[in-house]
Amino acid sequence: MNIVVGVTGGIAAYKTVHLVRLLTKAGHEVTVVPTEDALRFVGTPTWEALSRHPVTTSVHDDVAKVRHVALGQNADLVIVAPATANSIAKITAGIADDLLGTTLLATEAPVLLAPAMHAEMWRNAATQANIQTLTSRGVHLVGPADGELAGGDSGPGRMVEPEDIFAAAVALLAPRDLDGLRVVVSAGGTREPIDPVRFLGNRSSGRQGVALAAEAASRGASVTVVAANVAGDVLAEARHPSVEVVGVETAAQLADAMKAASRAADIVIMAAAVADYRPASASDQKLTKEQGPLTSIELVENEDVVAALAAARTAGGGPTEQVIVAFAAETLPDAEERRERARRKRERKGVDLLAVNLADADHGFEKRDNAVEIVGEGGAIVASAAGSKREVARAILDAVRAMR
Numbered sequence: 001m002n003i004v005v006g007v008t009g010g011i012a013a014y015k016t017v018h019l020v021r022l023l024t025k026a027g028h029e030v031t032v033v034p035t036e037d038a039l040r041f042v043g044t045p046t047w048e049a050l051s052r053h054p055v056t057t058s059v060h061d062d063v064a065k066v067r068h069v070a071l072g073q074n075a076d077l078v079i080v081a082p083a084t085a086n087s088i089a090k091i092t093a094g095i096a097d098d099l100l101g102t103t104l105l106a107t108e109a110p111v112l113l114a115p116a117m118h119a120e121m122w123r124n125a126a127t128q129a130n131i132q133t134l135t136s137r138g139v140h141l142v143g144p145a146d147g148e149l150a151g152g153d154s155g156p157g158r159m160v161e162p163e164d165i166f167a168a169a170v171a172l173l174a175p176r177d178l179d180g181l182r183v184v185v186s187a188g189g190t191r192e193p194i195d196p197v198r199f200l201g202n203r204s205s206g207r208q209g210v211a212l213a214a215e216a217a218s219r220g221a222s223v224t225v226v227a228a229n230v231a232g233d234v235l236a237e238a239r240h241p242s243v244e245v246v247g248v249e250t251a252a253q254l255a256d257a258m259k260a261a262s263r264a265a266d267i268v269i270m271a272a273a274v275a276d277y278r279p280a281s282a283s284d285q286k287l288t289k290e291q292g293p294l295t296s297i298e299l300v301e302n303e304d305v306v307a308a309l310a311a312a313r314t315a316g317g318g319p320t321e322q323v324i325v326a327f328a329a330e331t332l333p334d335a336e337e338r339r340e341r342a343r344r345k346r347e348r349k350g351v352d353l354l355a356v357n358l359a360d361a362d363h364g365f366e367k368r369d370n371a372v373e374i375v376g377e378g379g380a381i382v383a384s385a386a387g388s389k390r391e392v393a394r395a396i397l398d399a400v401r402a403m404r
């Protein structure tokens with residue numbers, strides 16, 4: 001792939017040397033485009049030797065090759081690392097007074113920025129407004145991290161490590177194999193009210209559903225996330241121009257939102273943990289001990305949302321080629337017993353794929369990592385994945401792609 005690495009004038013430019021090495025070692029053609037100020041931190045010979053391409057900051061060099069637009073037109077990805085506050089402001093305004101500026105305006109490839117600056121500069125309203133504008137236009141961000149900054153200060157603004165920028169670049173270069181498809185994902189855990197301050201809930205954080213939404217969007221899908229009680233910092237991973245979030249609280253609200261969103265969907269993924277039961281009635285006043293001891297709560301069964309979505313599909317209520325994926329969190333330690341239960345569940349619910357995940361001390365609810373086996377046609381294990389929730393999301397969407 002052709003990758004342009006823009007470098008702007010911050011101390012973190014020395015870390016970009018390692019990023020260029022990672023990219024070239026992975027077999028990419030890298031052209032480094034520094035700003036004039038960037039060359040005060042790391043010089044032209046370093047960039048030329050590492051990238052094995054000529055390096056210039058000016059639109060007036062090598063004019064015969066029309067480099068000021070050709071670089072951007074031919075790029076599969078443009079990275080700016082470090083991205084200074086000044087360059088972020090220039091990119092937002094579309095200023096094209098050097099080769100990096102023209103390249104960024106001329107490209108239709110994804111753009112990935114790795115901001116680096118002092119915490120005050122990062123928090124400044126001007127920088128934040130610029131970042132908001134850029135992300136709303138589809139520009140991707142990696143970082144900044146919270147940590148030690150130049151001059152002994154510390155706070156948000158530190159450029160993430162080259163390995164993290166490399167990983168974000170690899171994700172952006174992933175195939176857009178879900179282009180034009182509509183994906184609906186449920187995420188989080190429902191809350192069934194007992195009274196205005198108490199509820200029956202579960203430990204689902206929504207991270208797996210959000211990772212599925214982010215991955216689907218990065219592969220070209222337009223995505224609706226039906227988010228049941230998902231914290232804002234978790235939802236932030238799915239911030240993307242083609243992701244719409246619908247917030248819900250209870251199983252009944254989730255069922256309504258999923259039915260509405262799934263009608264026109266190509267892929268429906270039920271990653272939320274939905275309560276099987278709810279209190280038969282919720283008090284509209286807070287229950288107190290003064291009213292006498294409350295030692296039991298009468299429960300009624302909630303609708304099985306994913307089974308209802310699958311039934312609507314077979315009854316002609318949705319697109320015939322719609323693929324439906326359900327999740328089953330299991331605590332059974334024996335893998336074969338888990339698989340058997342998953343096979344029965346897949347049949348009973350009428351879904352295409354069922355991702356079984358082991359919920360233990362290291363995986364599943366509230367954890368960063370997950371491990372799933374995906375049960376498909378005839379009860380076969382069609383894929384398995386373990387690692388970050390994003391990696392698991394990738395494997396699930398690969399399995400969906402293989403079905404379609």
Ligand SMILES: Cc1cc2nc3c(=O)[nH]c(=O)nc-3n(C[C@H](O)[C@H](O)[C@H](O)COP(=O)(O)O)c2cc1C
Nearest residue numbers: 008009010011035037038084085086087116117118
């Ligand atoms: C030692 C030093 C370190 C700097 N580090 C940063 C930085 O990390 N982030 C930033 O936004 N600006 C930083 N600056 C300020 C920029 O270099 C300055 O705003 C410059 O105009 C950026 O130009 P450019 O964006 O065209 O590369 C630094 C300046 C100096 C002298």
